[in-house]
Amino acid sequence: MTDPRVGVVTVTYNGIDHLRHFFDALDATADSDRVHRVVVVDNASTDASVEWLRARGVETLQLAKNEGFARPNNLGIRHLIDCDFVAILNNDTSVEEGWLPPLTEVLTKNPAAVMAGAVLTDWSGERLDFAGGVVSYTGHAHHLQGEAVPPRSTPPMRALFVCGGAALVRRELFLSLGGFDEDFFAYFEDVDFGWRAWLAGYEVWLAPSSRVRHRHQGTASRLPFPPRMRLYERNALASVIKNYGDEVVWRACAGAILSLFARAAAYSSFDTSPFLVTGDLPHEAPPDPAVAVTGLSAAQLLALEDIANTWDLWMGKRAEVQALRRRPDAEILPLFGDATVPPLLGNQDYDEAHRAVIDALFIRRIFKV
Numbered sequence: 001m002t003d004p005r006v007g008v009v010t011v012t013y014n015g016i017d018h019l020r021h022f023f024d025a026l027d028a029t030a031d032s033d034r035v036h037r038v039v040v041v042d043n044a045s046t047d048a049s050v051e052w053l054r055a056r057g058v059e060t061l062q063l064a065k066n067e068g069f070a071r072p073n074n075l076g077i078r079h080l081i082d083c084d085f086v087a088i089l090n091n092d093t094s095v096e097e098g099w100l101p102p103l104t105e106v107l108t109k110n111p112a113a114v115m116a117g118a119v120l121t122d123w124s125g126e127r128l129d130f131a132g133g134v135v136s137y138t139g140h141a142h143h144l145q146g147e148a149v150p151p152r153s154t155p156p157m158r159a160l161f162v163c164g165g166a167a168l169v170r171r172e173l174f175l176s177l178g179g180f181d182e183d184f185f186a187y188f189e190d191v192d193f194g195w196r197a198w199l200a201g202y203e204v205w206l207a208p209s210s211r212v213r214h215r216h217q218g219t220a221s222r223l224p225f226p227p228r229m230r231l232y233e234r235n236a237l238a239s240v241i242k243n244y245g246d247e248v249v250w251r252a253c254a255g256a257i258l259s260l261f262a263r264a265a266a267y268s269s270f271d272t273s274p275f276l277v278t279g280d281l282p283h284e285a286p287p288d289p290a291v292a293v294t295g296l297s298a299a300q301l302l303a304l305e306d307i308a309n310t311w312d313l314w315m316g317k318r319a320e321v322q323a324l325r326r327r328p329d330a331e332i333l334p335l336f337g338d339a340t341v342p343p344l345l346g347n348q349d350y351d352e353a354h355r356a357v358i359d360a361l362f363i364r365r366i367f368k369v
Contacts, residue, residue, distance in 0.1 A: 117162020161194030
């Protein structure tokens, strides 16, 4: 493909301050001349974002309610019908000079590549925000933050997923594979899509010479952490149900659920003594114990309830994803990195429970480690 037409889509919600920096940076680069169209999808903002965008002549799709990240990006990509490639950029990002050519080069040189991602740095450009990551067998992604930024000379590399906050997609192929799962709302939709792309026979690449600065969780920071945790947990488990092959899925799913319960307990740390049955029973049963459960602990349980209440939905999606399969799990799982990494980092009691589940279900055999 020569001279592909490139579009840009960004999603915003009450992000007028982010948008000012976003467009200033985009317009300041020579790469802006390579961009055919830009569309902003607005999640029913109330902060005059839409008026500001229209005053600047920016093409804007205005939604009636906040629909998160996945569906608005899909809508924007579908809307850019005359573009070959579409860059997905968070509204709280600032592109650096030369951000676009490395991404277009990856897609043009690798016909099987459906998505190419940039390296994200912090707002200063000095520390790392994303340069690839590992995925636990439970579907949770982890990536290093605050580390030194890799050299721009680092060659492109294949990855299970790249950050959906700064990536270029091959438009028609991205949409034919289903795009981001719109039932995720937000979080881990990029991990889920990358996994699906690989099992369908395609590839995802990271282009370290493409740099984008990111004001981490610029919009998400306005949402309390427990609701975000509910989405993390639900979407990770949904990815497990959808994407593993038949020989692996139920062992991995059982491990993911047991691990989730262990996290729920670790986040609460309540007194368990009232729940112990001993040989010394009183003549009359005492009142039922009342225990306060933290918001983060409740988020784990609510996420599992979400999956249970929509089981038919996820099983239907599993059937659709598995119908795309062109690669066996054995070719995909090495891309996870250290799949035994615990989703809850830095909690010794939980780490022990996580490892116990891995050993009991022989999870390492799946990944041959």
